[in-house]
Amino acid sequence: MFRITTDRTPRPNLLAELGMTSGSKPMVSLNELTYKSGTEIYGEKEPADYVYQVRTGAVRKYKLLSGGRRQIGAFKLVGDIFGLENGSEHRFTAEAVVETTVRLISRHRLEAVADNDPIFARNLLRMTTSNLEHAENHMLLLGRKTSLEKVAAFLLEMDKRLTAAGVMALPMTRLDIADYLGVTLETVSRVLSQLHGAGVIDFCKTHREIIIRDRLRLAAFDLQASMIVN
């Protein structure tokens, strides 16, 4: 299912890296796991004993419906934290989109630290709130945006989150994008072609490497929806 990456060299602990400690008190155990593309990290309804941070790769969190319908709630990219539940079990299934390495920390210890450190507790809350905010914005997208607006919003979100140079290397397939946006993969493909034809985006070698040529026009497609500029 997965292999454990040996990790002999001492590293700063997760909490410290996240800027989540008030002092330098807590020392927590730390492990890394690597998952092959498409493998499950945890399943819906499974006990939530660990919290994860993406080190390399990408993760999709989703729920399933009958008839194979799937709704991806979020993509977790390098640096992102996921799997932080408050109940005892996970509410999504999490899968590696590509080969992915994650750090993990036991939820039990996380809670213990939070109980002794108000600042840390507040950071936990902030993290949950940021997930909530993303979900709230995504409800707007899913419920009220056209396919063009959805794809434009997606491109802008990914551009903000993972672009290193001018080229955006998407880790996910058209089907992943479709299930994230609540449309079909054909619709995603058609809209991307349309944007390409209009000179708004370009493709590099692979179809997953996208360059945004006209960010203003792209933003306008989303703006005709959201009225709010970031």
Next chain:
Amino acid sequence: MFRITTDRTPRPNLLAELGMTSGSKPMVSLNELTYKSGTEIYGEKEPADYVYQVRTGAVRKYKLLSGGRRQIGAFKLVGDIFGLENGSEHRFTAEAVVETTVRLISRHRLEAVADNDPIFARNLLRMTTSNLEHAENHMLLLGRKTSLEKVAAFLLEMDKRLTAAGVMALPMTRLDIADYLGVTLETVSRVLSQLHGAGVIDFCKTHREIIIRDRLRLAAFDLQASMIVN
């Protein structure tokens, strides 16, 4: 805009009522406000200085898009708490669906209490998580369910949350329901008529008073979607 309800009699404080104190330490100031039907309680992007609890009535939280498109993220019913943001400003607009009375508590004090009381802090987190969970489920509904499944899910949710006797008195209009489910009000109306014609639901005096005749069949409409029985 609103009138302030005089409130001379001493009452137990909000935190205690919510079971949110570990001891009986904090004494927080408490006020009540009453809003007429359709009036705004707070607007998107306004500073989030207060947290609210519905005492009577109902509240809708929504975001707007260009073209008058509106997405209602949640309805807040009697007993529900809303307006708890982590940033400094509200992410939704909150309006009274009908004449509504709310209690309010200053966010500033809430945070102060949380910093001194780990149990309380944990309850804040739990409350945020429960909002997150609702939003996550709603994403599934908005992105992947048919109009029939959406309406069925809505009826079951409301039945669970507000039914006193066998009759469910919805405070919201068809338009509210539509904007909650990401469809048009005509579609909501049509599906309700269809359910009525099929003997699954009945209407009482007004069109907002609904009786669920065949809960099993109604649940099946949602089940063909979610596969998960509560």
Next chain:
DNA sequence: CGGGGGCTTGAGGCCACTCAACGATAGTGG
């Protein structure tokens, strides 16, 4: 009793879906 908001119902249209074929790419094994 008149007015207006909320609800229903019908007719027609459109956007996104379904079904299908084809092309491109990358990984696999002979």
Next chain:
DNA sequence: CCACTATCGTTGAGTGGCCTCAAGCCCCCG
């Protein structure tokens, strides 16, 4: 090294579910 194959992506044709536009009803309320 090169078929071979599977997966991914694009594109077209046709369908259908939900939307749009419109008319009319009901009920509450002034």
